[in-house]
Amino acid sequence: MSNTGFITNSAARFSQYDGNDFNVYCDETCHLEHDGAHSMALGAVWCPKAKVPAINARIRAIKAGHGIKGQSEVKWTKASPGNLQLYLDLVDHFFDDDDLCFRTLIVKDKSKLRHEDFNQTHDEWYYKMYFDMLKVIFRPTSHYYVYIDIKDTHSGENARKLCDVCANNAYDFDHQIVRRVQPIRSEEVQLMQIVDIFTGAMGFRHNHQDPTQYKSPAKTAIVNRIVNRSGYNLMRSTLPSARKFNVFIWDPEWNR
Secondary structure, three states: OOOOOOOOOOOOOOOOOOOOEEEEEEEEEOOOOOOOOOOEEEEEEEEEHHHHHHHHHHHHHHHHHOOOOOOOOOOHHHOOHHHHHHHHHHHHHHHHOOOOEEEEEEEOOHHHOOHHHHOOOHHHHHHHHHHHHHHOOOOOOOEEEEEEEOOOOOHHHHHHHHHHHHHHHOOOOOOOOEEEEEEEOHHHOHHHHHHHHHHHHHHHHHHOOOHHHOOOHHHHHHHHHHHHHHOOOOOOOOOOOOOOEEEEEEOHHHOO
């Protein structure tokens, strides 16, 4: 597979899992208001709660096969030619495991945001986007435990607000559907490292649409593997009903 540019198509593989309890692991990249990035990416990987120990064990085994200790954190920012196969194996594990699903929300162009028109801060808008990403995941017959990466001392308060917003939208006033939104440290949970890789790849794809402008063959190869395994070019929204790999492009110009 060539690492010089992004590929754009391949066969898709989808799956669904209907159950009762799900864990949802979330991450983001390029989310600050003035970080110089064109696009923001939010991402969530979810799976049946009962399958989490086995999935985490499999991720640790993949890392061990590459000489990486289980407690060592694998992150998108650490991807390099020397550890590329590890990242490709983790991507393949996601697509080979029917219990794992991914959804991402991409903000197309942050420079077009108009917070003053909606009487909101960038932080308030950010959590609205988080809600828009998560709401498609929730089903009324299931229970969800949502985990977000700890960012600062306000993470706990913001998690509670997000939990209430998600639950109220589903008329889930007693939190029977959205049971919890809790900040955790990404280095302590194997599945948080998977969502970090996928969310980082989506942010990279949208912030470097011309691969010749950014010399990172390893990251381009990871994006290409995701394109190949998902069957999507990652630049357009999927159907809202897509479960295995779901993409939503949010354009500020469509939300005036």
